[in-house]
Amino acid sequence: MRIRKCSLVFASFVTLLLAPVLAFAQTPSGQKAPAASKAPPVEQMEAHVGNVTGESQAGAKLYYRYCWGCHGARGDGNGENAPYVTPLPRNFVTAVFKCRSTVTGFLPTDEDLADSIRRGFITSNMPSWISLTDQNRADLVAFIKTFSPRWKTEKPGTPITVPPEPAVTLASIQHGKELFTKLECWKCHGPEGRGDGPSASTLTDSNDQPIRPYNFYTGYRFKCGTTNHDLYKIFMTGVDGTPMPSFADVVKPEEAWDLVHYLRTLQIWHKSPELALWESTPEGAAMVKAEKVHQTYTGSGIHP
Amino acid sequence: MRMKYVVLAGLAMLAASAMAIAGPNPTGGTVSGKVTYEGTPAKMKPIDMSKEPSCAKMYSTPPLAETVVTGSGNSLENVVVYVSAGAPDDTAPSTAAVFTQKGCRYIPHLLVFQVNQEIKIQNEDQTSHNIHPLPKLNREWNKSQPPGTPPISEKYDKAEIFPVKCNVHPWMHGTFAVLKNSHFAVTGDGGAFSLANLPPGKYTITAWHESYGDQSQEVTISGSETKTVNFVFKAKPY
Numbered sequence: 142m143r144i145r146k147c148s149l150v151f152a153s154f155v156t157l158l159l160a161p162v163l164a165f166a167q168t169p170s171g172q173k174a175p176a177a178s179k180a181p182p183v184e185q186m187e188a189h190v191g192n193v194t195g196e197s198q199a200g201a202k203l204y205y206r207y208c209w210g211c212h213g214a215r216g217d218g219n220g221e222n223a224p225y226v227t228p229l230p231r232n233f234v235t236a237v238f239k240c241r242s243t244v245t246g247f248l249p250t251d252e253d254l255a256d257s258i259r260r261g262f263i264t265s266n267m268p269s270w271i272s273l274t275d276q277n278r279a280d281l282v283a284f285i286k287t288f289s290p291r292w293k294t295e296k297p298g299t300p301i302t303v304p305p306e307p308a309v310t311l312a313s314i315q316h317g318k319e320l321f322t323k324l325e326c327w328k329c330h331g332p333e334g335r336g337d338g339p340s341a342s343t344l345t346d347s348n349d350q351p352i353r354p355y356n357f358y359t360g361y362r363f364k365c366g367t368t369n370h371d372l373y374k375i376f377m378t379g380v381d382g383t384p385m386p387s388f389a390d391v392v393k394p395e396e397a398w399d400l401v402h403y404l405r406t407l408q409i410w411h412k413s414p415e416l417a418l419w420e421s422t423p424e425g426a427a428m429v430k431a432e433k434v435h436q437t438y439t440g441s442g443i444h445p
Numbered sequence: 446m447r448m449k450y451v452v453l454a455g456l457a458m459l460a461a462s463a464m465a466i467a468g469p470n471p472t473g474g475t476v477s478g479k480v481t482y483e484g485t486p487a488k489m490k491p492i493d494m495s496k497e498p499s500c501a502k503m504y505s506t507p508p509l510a511e512t513v514v515t516g517s518g519n520s521l522e523n524v525v526v527y528v529s530a531g532a533p534d535d536t537a538p539s540t541a542a543v544f545t546q547k548g549c550r551y552i553p554h555l556l557v558f559q560v561n562q563e564i565k566i567q568n569e570d571q572t573s574h575n576i577h578p579l580p581k582l583n584r585e586w587n588k589s590q591p592p593g594t595p596p597i598s599e600k601y602d603k604a605e606i607f608p609v610k611c612n613v614h615p616w617m618h619g620t621f622a623v624l625k626n627s628h629f630a631v632t633g634d635g636g637a638f639s640l641a642n643l644p645p646g647k648y649t650i651t652a653w654h655e656s657y658g659d660q661s662q663e664v665t666i667s668g669s670e671t672k673t674v675n676f677v678f679k680a681k682p683y
Contacts, residue, residue, distance in 0.1 A: 237585050246586025295584075324591060325573040328613050339496045343615040347579055379587050384612030386575035386587040391594050 186292070188283035190255040195279025197287050203277055204284050211266060216288030226266045229348050233288035237347065237382040240365035243298025245379035245387035248291060250300060254282040256366075263362050303373055304394045309402050309414050311422065317403025320396060324388060329354040333432055334407035347382045354384070357404060358432070361411035372401050409433060474666030477639035478673050480524045480632045480652055484680035486513045492616045499571040500549035500614075510616070511554045513656050513680070520636030521678055523555045524654045525606070525622045527629035528640060529661060531648035535626040537562035541598070544609075544619070546574045546590070551609065551619035555655070557629050558622070560604055567596040573613065578621055580607040587612075606653055620655055652676040 188195035205214075211230040213220040218232035231238070240257050241249035249257075255278045261269035270278065286292045307313065321327065329344065331337040334357030346352040361367065365375050377397055379387030392400065405415035409429050419425035491507035494500050501507075514522040542558035544551065547569040558564055566576050573591040582603045590597060601623045611617040622629075630638035640650070643666050653659040657678040664672050 235581065235585070244586075245588060246584040324589065325613070328573070340613045340615070344612055345615075347577075347585060381585060381587065384575070384577070384587070386577065386589040386612070388589045390597065391589055391591055 183284070184287040186283045186287045188251040188255070188279050188286065190251050190275065190279040190282060193275050193279040195251075195276070195281070195283040197280070197283040199276075200280035200282070200284025203273070203281050207270070207273075208281070216285065222266070228265055228346060228350060228352065230266070233285050236289035236291045239380045239382055240375075241298065241378050241381065242300040242374055243378060244301060244389065245381055247298030248295055250297060251279070251282050254285060255279060258282070260366065262364055263360075264364070301374065301377055301389065302394070303370060303377075304398075306369055306373075306398055306401075307395070309418055311418060313399045313402045314406060314415060314419055314425075315403075316396065317399040317401070320392065320400045321403055324391065324400075329384065330357070333435075334358060334404070344384045346384065352383055357407035358409065361408050361413070369398075369401050369405070372404060373397055376400070472669035473642040473644055474669055475639060475641045475671040476643060476648065476650055476664055476666070476674050477637070477671060478526075478675040479518075480521045480526065480636040480638065480654075480676045480678070481519045482515065482521045482657070482678045482680040483519070485682050486515055486680035487683050489513060494549055494614075494616070497549055497572055497614055503548045508548070508550065510618075511550075512618070513654075514554075516634035516636060518635065520632065520634065521654060521657070522632050522634060522636065524632045524636070524638075524652050524676070524678075525555060525557050525624075525629060526632065526638040526640065526650060526652045526676070527557075527622075527624050528626055528643070529649045529651040531646050532626045532628055532643070535559060537600075538627070541565040543567065544621075546570055546576075546611070546617075549574075549611075549614050549617060551617060553631070554618075555620045555622060555631055557624060557631055559627060560623055560625055561600050561602055563598055563600050564621075565596040565598055566590065568592055568594065574611045574617070575613055576609065577612055578607060578609045580605050580621075583607070583623070608655075622653070650674050652678075654678055656681065 183198050183201045186197040209220055211220040211222045211226060212218055212233065213223065213230070216233035218230040220230060223230055236248060238249045238253070238257070239262070241247070241253045243249055243253070258270045258273070258278045258281060261267045327338050328340045329336075329338045331341065336354040336356035338354065341354050344352050344354060355363065363371060363375060364380065365371055376385070377387065377389045377392070379385055402415045405411070405413045406419040406425065406429075409416065409432050416429070420429050489509040489512065491509055494504070494507065511523065516522050537559045541563040542556055542565070544556050544564055544566045546567070549570060549572070556564065568574055568590045571592050573589060575587060575589045576597060577587040579585060580601070582605045583601045588597055601621070604623050604625045606620060606622045609619040609621055628640045628643065630640060632638050645667050647663060647665045649661050649663050651659055651661045657680070660676050660678070662674050662676070664674055666672065
């Protein structure tokens with residue numbers, strides 16, 4: 142009798158000790174990945190970013206580690222974090238993208254998507270993923286393209302032609318200023334580019350969420366880049382999914398550079414050649430001085 | 446004798462040409478009816494265009510919002526009635542459907558056209574507008590259109606009904622209805638519609654309104670009769 146009781150106690154003790162060990166052996170990483178039977182098969186898709194070829198199978202693993210918390214398991218922007226985030230995470234199923242080098246309404250290039258992942262989006266929850274390798278980003282682009290049927294049914298968008306940037310001259314800046322007025326950019330961006338124009342407060346994006354126009358006063362970076370070339374593409378391709386339209390049909394390419402040069406003079410806290418040239422004139426110097434004194438905190442709060 | 450043959454031949458030619466002009470099935474059936482509402486619709490508010498003086502000054506009294514437009518006899522306007530099933534797809538007509546921005550409003554408020562038919566969007570105002578249609582199945586694009594610039598030409602390759610807006614002028618709302626066939630009508634004052642030239646068959650007729658949703662009814666055409674199909678929408682007080 143005693144021996145059996147002892148064995149029983151001993152056996153249950155051993156079982157209790159072993160149980161957690163056995164349990165841990167099932168999930169070595171400690172993370173709960175989708176069970177093999179539930180995860181949908183990954184569609185075969187490639188991406189070409191520079192010299193690197195990305196592959197969707199590899200991209201899927203990265204996506205479910207880094208991206209799905211915001212962008213969702215189905216890539217529709219309905220991740221766990223989505224309710225707490227403004228603007229909403231990108232919905233890859235509709236394939237409408239802000240930062241492209243292609244005409245409004247058309248799909249971005251693989252490079253556009255890889256650039257967006259690398260840069261992140263200022264004033265949003267999308268961080269800069271420079272911590273990933275070029276191969277990682279190319280793989281992610283390939284996987285992201287599997288969320289929308291558009292990449293199978295539509296031809297990829299053709300990048301717009303960006304002519305070489307002419308020299309920064311006062312004439313160019315002046316002409317850009319005239320365009321800013323004529324094209325009524327100020328209606329949203331405000332006369333000083335502070336995102337406080339008459340239409341600014343009622344703007345909504347294509348998800349019906351309130352959205353603010355870019356505030357040139359606050360910095361030098363944009364949603365879609367930092368350089369003059371990036372700025373050119375922003376208004377010549379439009380920021381799809383937002384109120385910012387494309388001006389490609391109404392601005393000639395050479396005139397577009399004039400507008401770029403003028404817009405840089407609105408970024409009065411950023412030392413650019415355009416601003417330096419503008420401030421060397423009495424009119425420009427007076428305007429910039431007045432703007433530096435005139436503090437407002439409307440529009441998107443970007444830190445330089 | 447010869448005169449009789451000449452007259453007969455002339456009559457035959459006349460009949461043949463009449464049939465040729467009318468088409469292979471000149472009569473066909475017709476589905477017609479009225480779209481009305483029951484209940485009390487919300488009162489439309491006047492649009493405040495003070496942020497756009499160049500448009501505001503075009504109106505002696507501010508125009509009303511067009512979300513719900515009612516007409517005589519409890520009729521509901523701006524309802525597109527179309528054949529959603531039972532008819533084959535039609536090739537798009539070569540004439541463009543025209544959408545005009547005037548007085549900071551869209552004319553017509555609801556533009557109906559066919560898949561792959563060209564639409565021409567023109568700006569007759571003194572201010573810039575941006576055209577921002579918001580489809581979910583078709584491509585979403587957004588273009589600026591300053592005054593004095595040529596019309597924007599576009600088309601859509603999927604059937605869909607979706608809103609159009611101008612971001613600069615938030616009160617501007619319109620609808621594009623891209624349909625697969627040519628059997629459609631938009632109701633005006635009185636709510637009447639008529640879909641003609643329907644060959645024999647079983648059809649689903651759908652009526653769509655931007656606030657009150659859509660309804661469908663089935664109808665069978667056997668010859669050249671006119672079938673009456675009426676739609677009654679439930680009005681919302683808000």
